[in-house]
Amino acid sequence: MTATPPLFEIDDLQVSVADKQIVNGLTLSLRPGEVHAIMGPNGSGKSTLANSLMGHPRYTVTGGDVHLQGESVVEMSPDERARAGLFLAFQYPTDIPGVSMINFLRRAISARRGEEIPVREFRQVLNEVLGRLQMDEQFVRRYVNDGFSGGEKKRAEILQLGLLQPLVAVMDETDSGLDIDALRIVSEGINTFHSDDNAILLITHYQRILRYVQPDHVHVLIGGRIVESGDASLAERLERDGYEPFMERTTEGVLSS
Amino acid sequence: MTTAASEAPVTPRSEYEFGFHDDVEALVKLPKGLSREVVNTISDIKEEPDWMRRLRLKALDHFNARPMPEWGGELGDIDFNDIHYYVRATDRDESDWEDVPDYIKDTYDKLGIPEAEKQGLLAGVGAQYDSEVVYHNIREDLEEKGVLFLGTDQALREYPELVREYFTTVIPANDNKFAALNTAVWSGGSFIYVPPGVHVDIPLQAYFRINSEDMGQFERTLIIADEGAQVHYVEGCTAPIYSSDSLHSAVVEIVCKAGSNVRYTTIQNWSNNVYNLVTKRAMAYQDAVMTWVDGNLGSKLTMKYPAVYLMEPGAHGEVLSIASAGQGQHQDAGAKIVHAAPNTTSVITSKSLSMDGGRSTYRGLLKVYDGADGCRSNVRCDALMLDEHSRSDTYPVMEIDEKKVDIGHEATVSKVGDEQLFYLMARGLSEEEATKMIVNGFVEPIIKSLPLEYAVEMNRLIELQMEGAIG
Ligand SMILES: Nc1ncnc2c1ncn2[C@@H]1O[C@H](COP(=O)(O)OP(=O)(O)OP(=O)(O)O)[C@@H](O)[C@H]1O
Ligand SMILES: [Mg+2]
Numbered sequence: 001m002t003a004t005p006p007l008f009e010i011d012d013l014q015v016s017v018a019d020k021q022i023v024n025g026l027t028l029s030l031r032p033g034e035v036h037a038i039m040g041p042n043g044s045g046k047s048t049l050a051n052s053l054m055g056h057p058r059y060t061v062t063g064g065d066v067h068l069q070g071e072s073v074v075e076m077s078p079d080e081r082a083r084a085g086l087f088l089a090f091q092y093p094t095d096i097p098g099v100s101m102i103n104f105l106r107r108a109i110s111a112r113r114g115e116e117i118p119v120r121e122f123r124q125v126l127n128e129v130l131g132r133l134q135m136d137e138q139f140v141r142r143y144v145n146d147g148f149s150g151g152e153k154k155r156a157e158i159l160q161l162g163l164l165q166p167l168v169a170v171m172d173e174t175d176s177g178l179d180i181d182a183l184r185i186v187s188e189g190i191n192t193f194h195s196d197d198n199a200i201l202l203i204t205h206y207q208r209i210l211r212y213v214q215p216d217h218v219h220v221l222i223g224g225r226i227v228e229s230g231d232a233s234l235a236e237r238l239e240r241d242g243y244e245p246f247m248e249r250t251t252e253g254v255l256s257s
Numbered sequence: 258m259t260t261a262a263s264e265a266p267v268t269p270r271s272e273y274e275f276g277f278h279d280d281v282e283a284l285v286k287l288p289k290g291l292s293r294e295v296v297n298t299i300s301d302i303k304e305e306p307d308w309m310r311r312l313r314l315k316a317l318d319h320f321n322a323r324p325m326p327e328w329g330g331e332l333g334d335i336d337f338n339d340i341h342y343y344v345r346a347t348d349r350d351e352s353d354w355e356d357v358p359d360y361i362k363d364t365y366d367k368l369g370i371p372e373a374e375k376q377g378l379l380a381g382v383g384a385q386y387d388s389e390v391v392y393h394n395i396r397e398d399l400e401e402k403g404v405l406f407l408g409t410d411q412a413l414r415e416y417p418e419l420v421r422e423y424f425t426t427v428i429p430a431n432d433n434k435f436a437a438l439n440t441a442v443w444s445g446g447s448f449i450y451v452p453p454g455v456h457v458d459i460p461l462q463a464y465f466r467i468n469s470e471d472m473g474q475f476e477r478t479l480i481i482a483d484e485g486a487q488v489h490y491v492e493g494c495t496a497p498i499y500s501s502d503s504l505h506s507a508v509v510e511i512v513c514k515a516g517s518n519v520r521y522t523t524i525q526n527w528s529n530n531v532y533n534l535v536t537k538r539a540m541a542y543q544d545a546v547m548t549w550v551d552g553n554l555g556s557k558l559t560m561k562y563p564a565v566y567l568m569e570p571g572a573h574g575e576v577l578s579i580a581s582a583g584q585g586q587h588q589d590a591g592a593k594i595v596h597a598a599p600n601t602t603s604v605i606t607s608k609s610l611s612m613d614g615g616r617s618t619y620r621g622l623l624k625v626y627d628g629a630d631g632c633r634s635n636v637r638c639d640a641l642m643l644d645e646h647s648r649s650d651t652y653p654v655m656e657i658d659e660k661k662v663d664i665g666h667e668a669t670v671s672k673v674g675d676e677q678l679f680y681l682m683a684r685g686l687s688e689e690e691a692t693k694m695i696v697n698g699f700v701e702p703i704i705k706s707l708p709l710e711y712a713v714e715m716n717r718l719i720e721l722q723m724e725g726a727i728g
Contacts, residue, residue: 054683057675082685094680098698104681107694111685143698144680160684 007032007069007199008168014063015045015052015224022048024224025064030168030199037202037210037235040221041243046203047091049221050172054088055081068168083112085167089157089174091203095145101156102126102140105163112164129162133189150177158189169193170201175209187212207239220246274721275368276528278497279360279468283387285345289471290338293317296441299343303410303444306417309424316430316440323434329620330558330589335532340504341472342442344387350408352394361386368495370464378710381406383463385476388444399457404488405450406461409477412448419450423481427510427538427566436536439475439508446476446507451486451517460489460522460708465505467496467531473504480510482517482545489520491711495555498528502557505531511539513547515569520548522711526718527555529585538564538593544571550707551578553588554718562620564593567601567632574603577703579715582615582647583722591620591638591652596662600631605638608700612643612723619651623664630661640670641699643692643723693720 008030015023022045030036040046052059053066055078066073073081096104105126110116130137133155145153154174161169171190175183190213194200202213210218210232218234219226220243227246228234285302287295296317300310325332351357354371365371365384374382374394381395383406390408405412413420430440447463467474482488496503505527513519519539527533533556539547549563565574576592588611594603609617619638640649651668673695681691697704697716704712 054679056679077688078679078682079685079687079691082683088683090680090683094674094676096677096680096695096698098701099694104684104694107686107690108681108684111687111690164684 004031005070006030006067008201009067010053010064011066012064013049013052013061013066015048015059016062017048017059021062022224023052026221026225028201028219028226030201032199033196034217035194035200035202035213035215037204037215037218038221039204039218039235039238044221045224046221047172048224050088050091050170050203053170054078054086079111082164082166083114087161087164087166087169089154089161089169089171091172091176093145093148093153093157095143095148097143097146099144100140101142101144104144105140105160108160109163112166125163129159132162132192133159134185135159151179151182154178154186155182155189158186161193162189165193166198168199168201170203172203173205174202175204175206183209184212207235210235222246275495275526276498277367279364283344283346283469285343286341286469287343289341291317291340291342291442295342299442299444302343302345303413305413306421308421309413312425312430313441313443316437319431319437320434320441323431323437326434326560329560330587330618332532332534332558334502335504339471339501341469342475343444344469344472345389346386346468347389347391350390350411351392354392357384357392361391364466364468365392365464368464368466368493370462373462373710378459379462380457380459381461383408383447383461385445385463385465385474387467387469387472387474390445390447393447395461399455402455403450403452404455404457405448407448409446409448409479410444412479416448416450419481420448420479423479423510423512425510427512427540428508428536433536435506435534436508439477439506439536442473443475443477443508445474446478447480447490447492448478449480449488449490451482451488453483454485455483456487457489460491462491462493465492465494467503467505467527471501471503473506476507478507478509480519480521481512482514482519484514485516486514487518489522489708491522491524493524493526495526496528496531498530502530502532505533505535505556507535507537509535509537511547513539513541513545513572515543515545518546520550521563522550522552522707524552524711524715524718525555525559529555529557529583531556533559533561535559535561537561538566539574540566540568541572541574543569546573546575548575548577549592550703551576551590552703552715552718553578553580553590554722556586556588558587558589560589562591562593562622564595565603566595567598567603569598570600572598572601574601576605576607577706578607579609579700579703580607580617580619581610581719581722582612582617584613584615587616587618589618589620591618591622593622594624594634596625596629596632596634599629601629602632603634605634605636606702607638608703609638609640609649610643610696610699610719611640611647611649614646616648616650618649619653619668621653622656623654624656625659625662625664627658629659632659632662633664634662635665636667638668639699641696642670642672643696693723696723
């Protein structure tokens with residue numbers, strides 16, 4: 001059996017922010033249909049990784065490379081990456097007062113498709129995804145993330161995931177701050193999106209979302225590098241024992257380097 | 258007579274789409290400069306009553322006696338001796354576009370005015386070309402109800418007592434240097450009278466166009482809404498691009514009698530070599546509502562602070578303003594509200610943009626007189642800068658001489674946020690599209706209070722200006 005070629009490859013990536021090296025040579029490979037979970041303590045560099053993958057101007061890639069479908073993305077602007085099929089669900093989505101969700105979503109979906117989406121088709125897909133996420137139609141009349149509750153913001157990110165149909169979705173703590181029902185609905189949203197053609201990189205602190213969205217691989221990120229990888233059972237171990245058992249390795253690996 | 262409209266010889270900003278001018282010899286063009294003789298000549302040409310001539314001459318003395326204001330924009334480059342104070346292209350004010358000289362009608366065709374009138378989007382249209390009104394027309398049913406909408410000169414000829422009753426009662430001849438100048442040399446402008454209880458359901462529109470080089474346009478607009486009347490007046494302004502500067506110094510006086518409702522919308526898109534120094538003021542009486550919607554996009558320097566004086570209990574004043582300053586522009590705009598009676602209310606909402614090295618200033622005055630208790634006012638001014646080398650200042654002044662009032666005030670100055678840009682770009686929008694979206698969102702609270710056609714127009718003009726600034 002020949003292995004399918006990777007959809008998304010992170011190769012020895014190094015990222016610095018404010019002249020501080022945060023991601024220290026991270027390598028990861030996602031095949032179509034896979035779900036990878038990244039877990040790690042606060043400040044270990046998870047959001048730095050996520051933002052730099054999307055091309056945030058404040059994060060500088062100082063080494064390594066990232067390929068989407070075999071194409072390097074590190075020189076691309078964020079919008080080029082998005083149009084190429086990369087998606088970031090933000091840990092802290094930004095509000096944009098005065099810009100209605102519906103207008104924004106229509107522009108975004110048209111940008112992703114490379115052509116204007118007809119109004120009727122847009123309404124149809126929008127209503128479908130809204131229904132699936134149990135979101136009121138009135139919701140899209142509001143301004144982008146403006147005055148949204150924490151949970152509404154996360155749901156709005158999943159709404160965008162469902163509409164934009166990316167190839168690779170990086171989800172930065174989408175489960176944080178959700179109540180029990182919302183967690184289930186959001187997880188179902190992710191599962192509906194997930195197919196054999198796309199891949200998901202799920203950043204989380206908690207094992208509970210992994211009961212709904214089952215990962216093929218779990219990675220432990222400490223000090224800006226992956227110190228352990230395993231299957232779903234690794235998440236259970238982390239939940240039970242914490243990061244303590246892995247800390248030693250970083251001290252050797254990172255601090256001495 | 259040449260009828261071709263040609264491209265302007267000098268185009269500092271090629272994006273300005275109304276930069277064309279008509280190559281025509283004016284019928285009357287007074288020599289440059291300001292003097293008693295010039296003022297007298299204007300009065301002679303107009304065959305005015307004597308009281309108006311005396312008023313003009315007195316105003317000229319005020320103008321000469323007053324120093325240039327030093328608190329606002331840079332006015333030092335205006336050479337009052339290098340301006341034609343009166344230029345007349347045609348000798349008639351027509352009420353049928355077919356009778357307007359072709360080259361002038363062509364100009365308005367390009368601006369889309371006759372078309373909008375034909376489509377019934379407007380209840381009446383006025384058009385001023387240089388110093389004189391060339392066209393005025395009002396829907397018949399409104400005329401039958403006694404609504405007057407005509408050029409101010411024509412009003413002075415046909416309704417001299419009505420004009421005399423209100424002229425300079427809202428803005429005295431010596432109010433400020435530029436109001437004095439306007440009073441001395443005024444020509445054109447709109448006169449509107451709406452009888453008691455009459456509602457003008459769709460807007461009356463006037464369109465001001467400067468065509469001649471080195472000229473000053475000094476229109477004078479007077480609106481009287483009688484008790485319980487309702488009217489919405491819209492004005493738009495453009496000018497060709499010449500190598501030397503023009504001066505536009507208008508005065509707008511509005512009387513809102515008890516229970517009336519007046520809305521005055523301006524979309525100013527002068528070319529970037531026009532000094533736009535305008536005095537606008539309304540007096541609102543018992544329970545009247547006065548709203549200024551003020552959009553300032555063009556000009557070299559605009560100094561304009563629409564004012565509402567709330568004279569009797571229950572009156573409400575509102576100013577919604579957008580200013581956008583691009584390269585070489587200074588928009589010094591704002592609002593003035595005076596609470597002179599108890600239980601009056603007001604709202605000021607100002608949004609200003611600066612880009613491409615442009616400068617926006619919000620200058621506001623909120624005054625509450627002692628004894629005007631129970632007043633409520635809410636002031637909100639936000640400024641957004643698109644880049645590092647643009648500038649934005651806010652000077653909100655409050656003079657509150659009464660304790661029992663409820664005043665809210667909020668001011669913000671911000672740059673287009675990196676996080677907002679990144680968020681939109683992460684969804685596939687280009688930097689330019691993302692910036693436009695953020696700016697549109699910023700001005701949205703004002704845009705949504707405009708009638709649809711003007712909202713579309715305003716958005717379009719802002720985008721046009723941004724295309725010059727970004728990328
Ligand atoms: N703009 C910045 N300026 C300075 N330091 C930064 C900046 N952004 C991130 N850092 C630092 O980089 C480190 C990693 O931060 P990051 O947000 O990637 O962590 P995280 O793993 O996502 O944490 P959490 O679980 O709390 O979300 C932290 O020490 C943080 O303070
Ligand atoms: Mg984080």
